[in-house]
Amino acid sequence: MGDVNSAEVPAPGSPGDAFDYVVIGAGSAGSVVAGRLAEQSPGRVLVLEAGPADHAPAIHVPAGLMKLDPDKLYWRYEIEPDASRQGRRDLWAAGRVTGGGSSVNAMLWVRGNRADFDTWAELGATGWDYESVLPYMRSLERFERGASTVRGGEGPQRVSLVRLAHPLVKRWLSAAHEAGLPFNEDYNGIAQLGAAWSQLSQRRGLRHSAARAFLAPAVRRRRLKLLTHAIAERVLFDGTRAVGVAYTVGHQTRTAFARKEVILCAGALESPALLLRSGIGDPDRLRPLGIEVIADVPAVGRNLQEHPTITLTFDVTERTLNQELTPLSIAGAALDFVARGRGSATAPLSHAVAFERLHDAGWPTYQAMFSPMATSRPEPDVDADSVHSKQGVSLAKGSVVSTFISLLHPKSRGSVTLRSADPRQPPLIEFPFLSDDGDVADLIAAGRRVREIMGAPSMQSHVIAESSPGPGVQSDRQWEEFIRATAHGACHWVGTARIGAPDDPEAVVDPQLRVRGVHRLRVVDASVMPTLTSGNTNAPSILIGEKGAALIRRASGATETSRSLASR
Numbered sequence: 065m066g067d068v069n070s071a072e073v074p075a076p077g078s079p080g081d082a083f084d085y086v087v088i089g090a091g092s093a094g095s096v097v098a099g100r101l102a103e104q105s106p107g108r109v110l111v112l113e114a115g116p117a118d119h120a121p122a123i124h125v126p127a128g129l130m131k132l133d134p135d136k137l138y139w140r141y142e143i144e145p146d147a148s149r150q151g152r153r154d155l156w157a158a159g160r161v162t163g164g165g166s167s168v169n170a171m172l173w174v175r176g177n178r179a180d181f182d183t184w185a186e187l188g189a190t191g192w193d194y195e196s197v198l199p200y201m202r203s204l205e206r207f208e209r210g211a212s213t214v215r216g217g218e219g220p221q222r223v224s225l226v227r228l229a230h231p232l233v234k235r236w237l238s239a240a241h242e243a244g245l246p247f248n249e250d251y252n253g254i255a256q257l258g259a260a261w262s263q264l265s266q267r268r269g270l271r272h273s274a275a276r277a278f279l280a281p282a283v284r285r286r287r288l289k290l291l292t293h294a295i296a297e298r299v300l301f302d303g304t305r306a307v308g309v310a311y312t313v314g315h316q317t318r319t320a321f322a323r324k325e326v327i328l329c330a331g332a333l334e335s336p337a338l339l340l341r342s343g344i345g346d347p348d349r350l351r352p353l354g355i356e357v358i359a360d361v362p363a364v365g366r367n368l369q370e371h372p373t374i375t376l377t378f379d380v381t382e383r384t385l386n387q388e389l390t391p392l393s394i395a396g397a398a399l400d401f402v403a404r405g406r407g408s409a410t411a412p413l414s415h416a417v418a419f420e421r422l423h424d425a426g427w428p429t430y431q432a433m434f435s436p437m438a439t440s441r442p443e444p445d446v447d448a449d450s451v452h453s454k455q456g457v458s459l460a461k462g463s464v465v466s467t468f469i470s471l472l473h474p475k476s477r478g479s480v481t482l483r484s485a486d487p488r489q490p491p492l493i494e495f496p497f498l499s500d501d502g503d504v505a506d507l508i509a510a511g512r513r514v515r516e517i518m519g520a521p522s523m524q525s526h527v528i529a530e531s532s533p534g535p536g537v538q539s540d541r542q543w544e545e546f547i548r549a550t551a552h553g554a555c556h557w558v559g560t561a562r563i564g565a566p567d568d569p570e571a572v573v574d575p576q577l578r579v580r581g582v583h584r585l586r587v588v589d590a591s592v593m594p595t596l597t598s599g600n601t602n603a604p605s606i607l608i609g610e611k612g613a614a615l616i617r618r619a620s621g622a623t624e625t626s627r628s629l630a631s632r
């Protein structure tokens with residue numbers, strides 16, 4: 065090993081180890097990267113995951129979402145006060161467990177719109193247009209209805225339709241049709257627009273995380289080394305060559321060396337923070353923190369994007385899952401769940417979705433997600449004791465249903481920067497959700513459309529009253545007040561290390577996902593998306609892992625395995 069920068073070298077005597085690849089983060093993308101690389105380089109891949117293994121049963125039983133332990137399974141970030149939302153300060157909670165977001169998310173499987181990927185390519189992400197990524201979308205998934213020209217039928221990631229046909233969901237789909245949103249058999253197929261049953265990352269009614277799909281088989285066959293509770297602090301460099309990672313387990317600092325590459329898969333909030341702590345960023349901001357500059361890449365941490373979301377709730381005449389998701393009734397349905405993977409225990413948050421275009425654009429403007437239950441209203445202020453109330457996933461009382469409405473292509477941009485060089489300090493996150501008046505206007509229009517669905521014949525007679533925002537909200541001004549008071553995020557953070565052409569100053573990685581200005585270091589996770597996709601971001605993150613792994617393997621001269629080529 066060459067002359068490693070002395071500022072980066074851990075204390076003498078620290079245990080060190082050498083692998084071909086060191087992958088930081090076993091989340092949605094990291095699980096894919098590690099699992100795929102282990103197919104090619106068995107025994108030579110190390111994965112460092114800050115969180116624990118995914119043993120908690122509540123991770124795997126979908127209805128357990130409400131029971132996930134916030135202290136053990138999440139990173140929790142207090143974002144800076146948001147002037148565009150009355151100075152509110154949200155708590156963002158990201159998965160900190162094997163599987164990352166895919167182990168704690170709401171399991172909705174949305175691949176995105178053709179126009180999303182074509183836009184990425186137009187922004188300089190050559191090779192990421194829809195036709196180019198489609199083979200990877202197909203090779204990664206195994207859709208329960210089988211393969212087609214656009215769907216995968218043989219991949220590791222199981223995708224199934226919602227397994228609980230609640231009567232109100234059927235009615236909502238009919239009502240959407242009556243309101244002008246025709247039924248769509250497969251929004252992940254040829255066309256995305258319309259209303260549809262939700263598709264989920266589930267296998268026989270159990271959550272199927274990226275860790276279960278891609279990582280667990282490699283761990284079982286001892287093809288890679290997964291270290292949990294291992295927190296990467298910074299990437300180590302020999303000049304501008306990434307040579308390893310300094311990480312901690314408990315109070316012990318260790319080093320892992322990478323003979324080929326270090327791959328950052330820590331998600332769109334932690335990957336930029338790791339780059340900055342490792343000396344890759346804006347020199348004028350790194351030096352005052354005492355961080356030695358390795359590469360001048362000012363765009364690191366910029367371009368943070370998130371889907372602003374509002375929730376409409378309605379009191380209804382029929383029983384909803386609020387009454388059915390009790391420990392007693394889940395226990396009563398246990399046999400159905402174990403034997404057939406069916407019943408209320410399989411319930412996700414969103415049972416049906418609709419995508420509608422309000423402008424002349426290639427993609428939908430908003431996504432509506434219908435739930436035959438309602439969660440408690442997200443609290444405006446940070447309460448460190450309960451991430452769940454902040455995430456809106458504790459159940460409300462009574463017969464209530466809700467529709468979450470996400471604006472899919474907001475114009476607001478935020479940033480991730482460092483408070484200090486200390487890896488124990490969380491990054492500083494700024495995100496002005498509603499800084500663009502056009503975004504607010506689109507949310508108002510979308511809110512009105514959802515009201516139209518609830519007022520359509522198939523649904524109307526089942527609605528007692530709109531409980532939030534309520535009939536008092538009618539004018540644009542009243543809607544805007546409601547939106548600024550209640551809009552929240554969707555946990556869809558992307559864009560903080562975006563792909564772009566090599567000469568684009570706003571790019572952090574090139575289309576091969578290699579970090580500018582250094583060697584043997586890539587970012588492969590949601591950070592690299594140039595723009596948000598039209599929907600939830602788990603499937604696109606897994607796609608980035610799948611294509612990223614192929615790029616890495618190709619760079620090391622390996623041909624793709626017959627398995628990953630089989631379904632192309």
Ligand SMILES: Cc1cc2nc3c(=O)[nH]c(=O)nc-3n(C[C@H](O)[C@H](O)[C@H](O)COP(=O)(O)OP(=O)(O)OC[C@H]3O[C@@H](n4cnc5c(N)ncnc54)[C@H](O)[C@@H]3O)c2cc1C
Nearest residue numbers: 089091092093114164165169170171172296331590600602
């Ligand atoms: C509560 C919630 C609900 C969501 N619902 C949905 C949904 O229904 N459908 C959908 O499509 N998307 C959903 N998402 C979003 C989706 O899950 C994410 O976009 C996706 O998981 C991002 O993948 P990633 O690989 O970029 O990051 P992650 O999956 O977050 O993975 C990052 C991993 O890196 C680890 N890590 C971070 N820093 C370090 C470090 N320093 N050292 C070692 N390890 C580290 C983390 O612990 C984590 O395991 C949701 C997300 C959340 C949090």
